[in-house]
Amino acid sequence: METEGEQLCEAARNGNVDKVKTLIESGADASYFDSDGLTPLMHAAKLGHTDVIRALLEAGAPWNALSPANQSAGDFAMDSGHQEAIEVLVNAGIQAELILGTIARKTKKTGDSEGDYLEDRVSFSEDKLMDSDSKAVMMAWEKPLMAAHAKAVCSGGGNILNVGFGMGLVDAAIQQYGPATHTIIEAHPEVYERMLRTGWGKKDNVKIIFGRWQDVLSELESYDGIFFDTYGEYYEDLREFHQHLPKLLKPGGIYSFFNGLCGGNAFFHVVYCHLVSLELENLGYSTQLIPLPVKDCLGEEVWQGVRHKYWQLDMYYLPVCQSLQDPE
Template identity: 45%
Template sequence: MSAVQEQETKKQKLEQEQEAAQETVQETVEEIEQEEEEEGYTEEDLKLGHELIAAVIANDLEKAKALLEQDADLCFNGDDLGRTPLHHAAEHGHLDMVNWLISEKHPYNLTDKNEVTAGELALKNNHEQVYKVLVDHGVRIELLIRAMKKVFGDEGDDENAIANEAYLSQKLHYDDNKLMDENNDAVMMGWEGPLMVEHAKVMCPKEGLNVINVGFGLGLIDSELQKYKPKNHYIIEAHPDVYAHMLELGWDKKEGVKILFGRWQDMVPTIDIQFDGVFFDTYGEFYDDLKAFHECVPKMLHENGVYTWFNGLGATNQFFQDIYCEVSEIDLREIGLSTEYIEMPISTWAEQGVWDGVRQKYWVLDTYKLPICKFLKQ
């Protein structure tokens, strides 16, 4: 067989495999949709479901296995709180039961009627080992989903760009130390001030450095960075209202400051200097955008420089935050950067009246995990 023929055969085989895999995914999606359509449980389902929950609470693995064989719903959530077997196993700290449930493909991320995850129940009840198993499993699943998206393609990229464009075309307003969008969602809030002080400190520990901030918002981090008299202080900002606000405040006239007005996706490729400190904090973007920015960093960062980013990953759920922080660390390691999370207490978000007039609270955690990324040592 010639090399060309061999390649063609391989290509055909690959195409067949991809088609078969796509069909399997399609079938699974259809099955899930059908299950979702079927409303409520039959009496038999309820009986088996409650028995399964009882077996899980009693840590009776054999009984639980037998019930599953009799077709009990692995994710039965018919109790008052809408908690699944994994919630109950995690709450009671039954490690073997947790391991069995996830081995049976119980999703790790189901929430109850109060948006509580199994992981949070393990954490709240100090079941450290169970919590670690759940976090590790969550990380594995997220990486697997990532790998599948790579193989089968992901429409997410286009959707992300559309969401960011939609944000950028909205009218914004500054209001009482907040930057708000048209829907009264907060783009940036003053309670984040202490976080910005720390980010500035780690990326710009002395005077005369080259620094860049992506996303001006309230200008909190930029005001902090100015205190260290940077030699070059680049700021990328894409929203016309924010840009106009920056000009009103005279940011374009500050010594060393260079404003790049546009999306970072378009501005970063135009930059021809390297930075001692890089900070990233945008809005109307998703994890894939953050990851795409991570990938730009090795070109922008001086060999001894520090890269840090606003860590709002899973910020309304400690369990999800711990999973996404690990996923991010893995993503960053893949592009040659180490990550250390410095934990700092944060309480300003919980002060009286902070969220008044804000449609959706985007933060509930008492600890902030501030990421410090550097080039991995060879």
């Protein structure tokens, strides 16, 4: 005989919202996983049964449960192009993350938050900067993205701030725009030493500030362009940096950040792109997300020797943020 969970999956597949509600009322578990590792919400999402999706979410079905292939209900809805279902699930994700913030509490590129990266050794090679755990701090495949970020934040010229030097890719690109001043904050001692060794301290328009951005805020001015790309930090740190934008960004200035939020899952990434845009809007900034295809620069060989693939999506969405109140 079918269990209640199996009956719920079947009703979800059939789009039978009355049956779904009856089963839930009689105690069926909305977070049930069937023998294929799929939840009722995933079944409903695959087929775009929006009423069922709403009923299941109201009954506490987890929006972020993953199938054995690491797909969430939202990924299934996106794969089959069910727009209304996608919107309902995105909204559920945003609401849940606003309150709980469970997904992106992990560090940006490492996938875990153990240990203090800033106290550990790093190693440099031509195509990557690695931490002591063989996780990539920065990789050369991001060079075209860094060039695009530099172009965005330098579009008004003037004084530019970059947070996080890494391999210096974005800073090399910023230099090409000849900014009046170019301030770089870097917190890792070995990265800082390498900056000095490679002549960054001798450039006329460059000011290097060694330390965590959180600790050197009092040394900062206000800037025409700001780029933010740290490592080993939480989404909360990015959020905290955003709280300082009204002081750091001049009227009419451009802000951008490395948008690696949930780079391992297409749907979670969509949710976080919405969430960060919403949070920036609440602070008075508009966010434009410019799609840049990255599939071609990301073959399997790129990840050889790297313990964690921090990016697995085909498209990168480059954020360009500006004050909503700035004059045209």
